[in-house]
Amino acid sequence: DQQVKQNSPSLSVQEGRISILNCDYTNSMFDYFLWYKKYPAEGPTFLISISSIKDKNEDGRFTVFLNKSAKHLSLHIVPSQPGDSAVYFCAASASGTYKYIFGTGTRLKVLA
Amino acid sequence: DAGVIQSPRHEVTEMGQEVTLRCKPISGHNSLFWYRQTMMRGLELLIYFNNNVPIDDSGMPEDRFSAKMPNASFSTLKIQPSEPRDSAVYFCASSGLVGLYNEQFFGPGTRLTVL
Numbered sequence: 124d125q126q127v128k129q130n131s132p133s134l135s136v137q138e139g140r141i142s143i144l145n146c147d148y149t150n151s152m153f154d155y156f157l158w159y160k161k162y163p164a165e166g167p168t169f170l171i172s173i174s175s176i177k178d179k180n181e182d183g184r185f186t187v188f189l190n191k192s193a194k195h196l197s198l199h200i201v202p203s204q205p206g207d208s209a210v211y212f213c214a215a216s217a218s219g220t221y222k223y224i225f226g227t228g229t230r231l232k233v234l235a
Numbered sequence: 236d237a238g239v240i241q242s243p244r245h246e247v248t249e250m251g252q253e254v255t256l257r258c259k260p261i262s263g264h265n266s267l268f269w270y271r272q273t274m275m276r277g278l279e280l281l282i283y284f285n286n287n288v289p290i291d292d293s294g295m296p297e298d299r300f301s302a303k304m305p306n307a308s309f310s311t312l313k314i315q316p317s318e319p320r321d322s323a324v325y326f327c328a329s330s331g332l333v334g335l336y337n338e339q340f341f342g343p344g345t346r347l348t349v350l
Contacts, residue, residue, distance in 0.1 A: 166341030
């Protein structure tokens with residue numbers, strides 16, 4: 124049973140446009156959410172996070188939006204750059220736990 | 236800091252053989268995680284150590300898998316005997332204070348192929 128779902132295995136976007144990556148979760152106990160980015164032959168690296176007390180968190184070109192009622196979060200990348208081409212994993216965690224539950228990832232390809 | 240170090244980076248073995256994957260966490264981190272990445276299930280947590288003690292091994296697929304952390308700077312994940320369905324990328328990650336939403340730092344992974 125996948126508690127964190129990334130329903131789009133892949134996404135292609137033109138350079139300069141917005142990339143929107145989506146993630147849904149089922150466990151209402153989750154209150155902290157993260158995005159990790161993974162390049163080939165490397166481990167995932169932390170990109171951005173959001174706590175459930177917020178509905179938006181911004182870091183440069185990256186913004187994460189959280190819709191608690193819909194149990195949905197999204198990562199926006201504006202403007203997209205070829206170097207953003209990678210696999211993006213969404214992860215969720217609950218207070219007082221150590222576990223991050225990861226989704227299956229979305230492969231983003233930014234076309235020059 | 237060198238980050239989380241894993242070895243080997245690639246392992247090809249035959250079914251039935253023993254495989255040992257190694258991990259050196261970031262110095263000062265007291266939590267260590269072993270994950271497995273597959274296309275179907277994404278990143279799955281196999282086992283979590285805190286202060287060298289296994290806290291949760293509920294993600295370990297079966298008895299063929301075992302993990303140890305003899306000291307704060309070294310951990311192993313062993314598969315014996317290995318099977319083709321164990322083929323995946325195995326990641327080790329470490330973090331500082333758990334429960335305070337500290338970032339997990341991942342190693343580069345070991346790509347395991349069991350023939």
